[in-house]
Amino acid sequence: MRLKSKMAFTYLFLVLMIFVSACGNNGGENTASSPAASNPGSGAGADEPATSKLDPVELTWYFPNTPQNMKDVEMVQNEMNKIVQAKINATIKLIPLDWGAYDQKMNVMTGAGDTFDLMFTAPWSNNYFQNVSKGALLPLDDLLTEYAPTLKSTVPASVWDATRVNKKIYGAINWQIIAMPYGLQVNQNYIDKYKIDLDSVQKYEDMEPYLAEWNESFVPLNYSKDDADPFTRQPPYFGMDSIGEDTSVGWIRLDDSETKVFNQYATDEFKNFAELMHKWYEAGYFPKDAALHTSVERAADAKAGKISLFGIGSPIKPGVELEAKASLGVDQKFKPLSKAIITTNRSIATMTGISSTSKNPERAMMFLELINSDKQLYNLLCNGIEGVHYKKVADNVIEKVKDNNGYNPVTDWMFGNQFNAYYTSPDAVGIWEDTIELNKTAKVSPLLGFTFNPDPIKSEIAQTNAVYAQYKDALLSGTADPDKMLPEFLDKLNKAGADKVIAEKQRQIEEWKKNR
DSSP, rough: OOOOSSHHHHHHHHHHHHHHSSSSSSSTTTTTSSSSSSSSTTTOOOOOOHTTSSOOOEEEEEEEEEEOOHHHOOOOOOOOHHHHHHHHHHEEEEEEHHHHHHHHHHHHHHHOOOOOOOOEEEESSBBHHHHHTTBOOOOOOHHHHOOHHHHHHOOHHHHHHHEEEEEEEEEEEOOOOOOOOOEEEEEEEHHHTTTTOOOOOOOOGGGGHHHHTOOOOSSSSOOTTTTTTTTTTTTGGTTTEEEESSTTSOOOETEEEEEEEEOOGGHHHHHHHHHHHHHHTTTTTOOOOOOGOOHHHHHHHHHTTTOEEEEEEEEEOHHHHHHHHHHHHEEEEEEEOSSOOOOHHHTTTSSSBBBTOOOHHHHHHHHHHHHHHHHHHHHHHHOOOOOEEEEEETTTEEOOOOOOOOOOOOHHHSSSSSSSSOOOGGGTTTTHHHHHHHHHHHHHHTTTOOOOGGGGGGHHHHHHHHHHHHHHHHHHHSSSSSHHHHHHHHHHHHHHHHHHHHHHHHHHHHHHHHOO
C-alpha cells in the first residue's frame, strides 16, 4: 500500500507502500473471480441486454504512481475499455499523478469541488479521514450492497468496519495483506561489504556499527519532507497504535487493556527516537539539508545511483524480497523488528473512494466491482498487455518484458483485490496462501474496528496537525536538537488543543467499547 528506490527513510516508505500489499490468487478463499450474476449490469457476468439499457458514461480515476509512458497508459486504457464497455457500458480514463504531487493536486481538486469519479485514498496518502471530514467522499454502504456484492463479500466485515466514520463506509477496500511487521530493508551488496549480521539486529540502534563504517561517496540516510515520517508510519514498532490519522495527537499502547489515549509525542519512545535521529545527523549519516529535501529531489538522487545503506520503517510481507528484486533490479534483505499486528489503519491502508462530485456514482461502483472481480481487467491495469509488457511463463505466472518498460506501475495493491494478480516470479508461487494465513492468524489491535470521528474537534485537529507539520521535519530528520526543540513542540501542541483531541478520542473509544 514503494519499495522506494532509495533506501532512505521516506523514499523507502513510499516505495515500500508499493510493496505493502501482496498480489495473486488467494487459494479459494476469495470469490472475486466469480461475477455477481444476480445484479444485471454490475459485475463481470452482466449480460448484453442489461448492458444495453445503461447510458454510456466516462469515469475518471486519479491515483499516484511513478511516471509511466503515457502512450502505453493509453494503450492499456483502450484494452481495459473493451472489457468495461462490454460489461457496464462505460469507459475509464486513467489519470496517474506523480507521488510527490498527488496529495496537493487532490487537495486542490476536492477543495474546488472539481467533478471526477474515483480516487486513491488512505490514512497516509490523500488523507482518508480529512476527505471524509470535508465531504469529498460519498458514503458507499448502499452502493456496495446493490452494485458490488462480490467486492463486499470478499472483504471481512471487521475490515469494512475499520473504514467506518460515523458508522458509514467511505472507501472501497483494495483487499491485500492487512497484517505485517515493520523493520529494516538493506541492500545485499551492503550486507556483504560491511558484513552486516541481520540476525543480531533487534532494534534500529543495532545498525550503528555498520553506519560508522560507511565509506561511500554519499551519506547512508535521507529524508523527504513530503513523505510519511519514520515515527508515525510504524506505530507497532513502538508498541503503539494510532487513532484516526497516523500523525494526529492521541495513540494507545497495544498491550493496554484499558486503551488509555495519550500524546505519543510526549512519550519516551518519541524522545528517544528523535534523539537517535539527531545523533545520526550529527555523525554525518544524514545530508546537512535533510529537512528540506523533497520526494522529487530524493527520486533524482536515487536515479543517480545514490542508494542508501538501509531503510527504517519498512512494512514487511511475504514475498517482499522478490518484489524488491522485480521492481528495482537489486537484491535486498528485510528484517522485521515488530510483530505482525492487524490495526485499523493497516486494514484501510489502500482504498478507492468515489468522489462526492461524481455524476455517475452507481457506475463508478459497478466499475469497482469489475476491477475487483474480473481477473483479466485487473491484470491489464496492473501489468499491461500480454505480449507487449509481459509474457506468460506458467499458469498465473508472468515475466515482464525487459526491453519495454513503458508500463510497469508495480502497484497491484492500489487497484483492487491483489489476490487476483499474477505472480511475477515462479519463486513467488504460494505467497498468496502465506499472506492469507498471516491475515487470519496475526494478532489484532485492541482498537480494530474502531474508527475515530474527527468532526467534534475539527478545529483542534487542524491546529495540532499544523503544529506537527511545523516541527516534524526538523525533529525527525535529525536536524534539530530535541533537548531544545521538543519542549517547544509539546508546548505548542498543548496550546493548539492536544488535550481536547485526546479527551475526545478517549470518549469515543469508551462509547465504542460499551456498544461492542
